[in-house]
Amino acid sequence: MELLRLATAGSVDDGKSTLIGRLLYDSKQVYExxxxxVERTSMARGDAYVDLAxxxxxxxAEREQGITIDVAYRYFATPRRKFIVADTPxxxxxxxxxxxxxxxxxxxxxxxxxxxGITEQTRRHAFIASxxxxxxxxxxxxxxxxxxxxxxxxxxxxxxFQEFATRLEVADMAFVPIxxxxxxxxxxxSAEMGWYRGTSLxxxxxxxxxxxxxNLIDLRFPVQRVVRPRSEAHHDFRGYAGQVAGGVLEVGxxxxxxxxxxxxxxxxxETADGPLSEAFPPMSVVVRLADELDVSRGDMICHPRNxxxxxxxxxxxxxxxAETPLVVGAKxxxxxxxxxxxxxxxxxxxxxDVNTLHRDPTVEELRLNDIGRIDLRTTSPLFYDEYRxxxxxxxxxxxxxxxxxxxxxxxxxxxxx
Amino acid sequence: xxxxxTHLDALESExxxxxxxxxxxxxxxxxxxxxxxxxxxxxxxxxxxCWPQAVPxxxxxxDTGHNFPEVLAFRDRRVAELRVRLLVASVQEAIxxxxxxxxxxxxxxxxxxxxxxxxxxxxxxRFDAVFGGGRRDEEKARAKERVFSFRxxxxxxxxxxxxxxxxxxxxxxxxxxxxxxxxxxxxWTELDVWQYIEREGLDLPSIYYxxxxxxxxxxxxxxxxxxxxxxxxxxxxxxxxxxxxxxxxVGDATCTAAVESPASTPAEVIAExxxxxVSERGATRADDRFSEAAMEDRKREGYF
Numbered sequence: 001m002e003l004l005r006l007a008t009a010g011s012v013d014d015g016k017s018t019l020i021g022r023l024l025y026d027s028k029q030v031y032e033x034x035x036x037x038v039e040r041t042s043m044a045r046g047d048a049y050v051d052l053a054x055x056x057x058x059x060x061a062e063r064e065q066g067i068t069i070d071v072a073y074r075y076f077a078t079p080r081r082k083f084i085v086a087d088t089p090x091x092x093x094x095x096x097x098x099x100x101x102x103x104x105x106x107x108x109x110x111x112x113x114x115x116x117g118i119t120e121q122t123r124r125h126a127f128i129a130s131x132x133x134x135x136x137x138x139x140x141x142x143x144x145x146x147x148x149x150x151x152x153x154x155x156x157x158x159x160x161f162q163e164f165a166t167r168l169e170v171a172d173m174a175f176v177p178i179x180x181x182x183x184x185x186x187x188x189x190s191a192e193m194g195w196y197r198g199t200s201l202x203x204x205x206x207x208x209x210x211x212x213x214x215n216l217i218d219l220r221f222p223v224q225r226v227v228r229p230r231s232e233a234h235h236d237f238r239g240y241a242g243q244v245a246g247g248v249l250e251v252g253x254x255x256x257x258x259x260x261x262x263x264x265x266x267x268x269x270e271t272a273d274g275p276l277s278e279a280f281p282p283m284s285v286v287v288r289l290a291d292e293l294d295v296s297r298g299d300m301i302c303h304p305r306n307x308x309x310x311x312x313x314x315x316x317x318x319x320x321x322a323e324t325p326l327v328v329g330a331k332x333x334x335x336x337x338x339x340x341x342x343x344x345x346x347x348x349x350x351x352x353d354v355n356t357l358h359r360d361p362t363v364e365e366l367r368l369n370d371i372g373r374i375d376l377r378t379t380s381p382l383f384y385d386e387y388r389x390x391x392x393x394x395x396x397x398x399x400x401x402x403x404x405x406x407x408x409x410x411x412x413x414x415x416x417x
Numbered sequence: 418x419x420x421x422x423t424h425l426d427a428l429e430s431e432x433x434x435x436x437x438x439x440x441x442x443x444x445x446x447x448x449x450x451x452x453x454x455x456x457x458x459x460x461x462x463x464x465x466x467c468w469p470q471a472v473p474x475x476x477x478x479x480d481t482g483h484n485f486p487e488v489l490a491f492r493d494r495r496v497a498e499l500r501v502r503l504l505v506a507s508v509q510e511a512i513x514x515x516x517x518x519x520x521x522x523x524x525x526x527x528x529x530x531x532x533x534x535x536x537x538x539x540x541x542x543r544f545d546a547v548f549g550g551g552r553r554d555e556e557k558a559r560a561k562e563r564v565f566s567f568r569x570x571x572x573x574x575x576x577x578x579x580x581x582x583x584x585x586x587x588x589x590x591x592x593x594x595x596x597x598x599x600x601x602x603x604x605w606t607e608l609d610v611w612q613y614i615e616r617e618g619l620d621l622p623s624i625y626y627x628x629x630x631x632x633x634x635x636x637x638x639x640x641x642x643x644x645x646x647x648x649x650x651x652x653x654x655x656x657x658x659x660x661x662x663x664x665x666x667v668g669d670a671t672c673t674a675a676v677e678s679p680a681s682t683p684a685e686v687i688a689e690x691x692x693x694x695v696s697e698r699g700a701t702r703a704d705d706r707f708s709e710a711a712m713e714d715r716k717r718e719g720y721f
Contacts, residue, residue, distance in 0.1 A: 001424045003424040003428070070577070071559045073604070074553075077608065080615070224441055399590055414667065
């Protein structure tokens, strides 16, 4: 069984939590005691119907205010796939939550209220999904019951979105008309929308082809730790533990280790369950090399003819996540793959308006939930790829050195001058 | 070759990556090991992550003093097999020393008292990272918790002030006195855990499988008749009877309930779990029934 990670975006008003509640409920992942607890809370609040949103809104403040504050992770499975859902809040001030939820997603579901059509928020969510390079986008036009299941309304919304999406880079896009409240086209095809020729949302989630989404071309193996047991049984054992971040690693491969630049061959690929002949993302393995080299955490193993970019100056899109604004000259800690460095923000090129995609080059700072392009210099070289080519070796986080808080998510565009 | 991992392989690889990040970046990790199934899986994953080295950090059992003997026996067996160091933080000793006061009312448990012993042990052993077997599917407050979950110098969790966690770039930076709880099983469900136990042929305490034992019903839960839970003789409802039961979770014996079940192998448990209609904690934990936010409140104080 495969694993699909998806993120959902939309506000409470779009019925996002209701949709997730519906997916969990209709795929029989909601237990009776959980449903009873939801019914109790719904009744106590005086809701007219059982609010399935309460299945996902877990914190006290969320239940009282009827809003979603933080990314919540939910799980369900069908006989074909296991799903991890990152449920992200929709309001403007939570761009950072959506970026967080999208960072690990294979697919994003964006909800649109059929009555309101494409809104600023829809555009923002779709843009963030494309910025985070999520390969699959599903636009769910919800509340079709409130527009009399009108095909014309659905087509209008689809056409308007497609027009907007020409400015985005999304590999795969699908549109599904649904009513989360009534369950139309969520798990089963709706009897109310005979004009819709596509599949239900769940069927689409089970079917969408994700096997080709990972980069299997450029071998990237960031060294996580050096393993030297120094025990009787493994006296001369020396290996490098890590998770394959790209490409396919095979025993006998000629490889190059960065930053030293030495080449050697892969003598074995080991795991606690025995040796392997090859490893691919996202496998965690221990790699052994034919020669004793000076290799440490943060180093990168790759093929000699296919190396990542090596450099201390990168240009990147960042989402700023802290109350204190980012200014030119800021010094921050940088975590990239398994490597920590210090970084200096040399330039802020522009702030991107996530609603209009308009670039504002006059800004001097990036504020909470802003997305913008910066140039960053690091104290030691990074071994990276463009984020669009590899989401693992192209991403980094910035950390405030005084508070230790994670303050930005970064996606590398290219080397900076 | 399709180059596609199964869901269990993907979850295993993610957990190993998380454990290795901690071993690489923290100075004094520890692992919470109660002898329950989640901590048994967690310890197994730690051995894989550290392989071919032995697990270099100690395991910590927060002992309420209300144990199932089968679970203690399992704990000691595993610790001896893996040659890891076992530390025990005793709630009974904390009570004896007068550090905490026991709730002696009917239905009172030592659940909440564990927080004191846990935080004290973290301080005493100067742990900067503590692995826990918590899963996000268990409970609504847990669903919002990070894999690397920051705790301030009082051990408190601030659900609204959590650090954003992106990609698999975990930020474990902290000041002295602060620590992290790390949850490698965050993305696992109860079903995943059982499928993994079956696949790996993992040993568990025998009470996870069907056995006959005298039980009684209290508030809809099935409690064992034993030294830690006795039916009240004045209540007809609590008339004891013998049933074939198993445990879906094992915690403090006074507030952990059994479920009626004939499942005696992992495969049979998986078949039952797949069609279960009541959640793991709802079926078996009196401690989660205080209020909608019982878990959130305990977690804020520093609970598991």
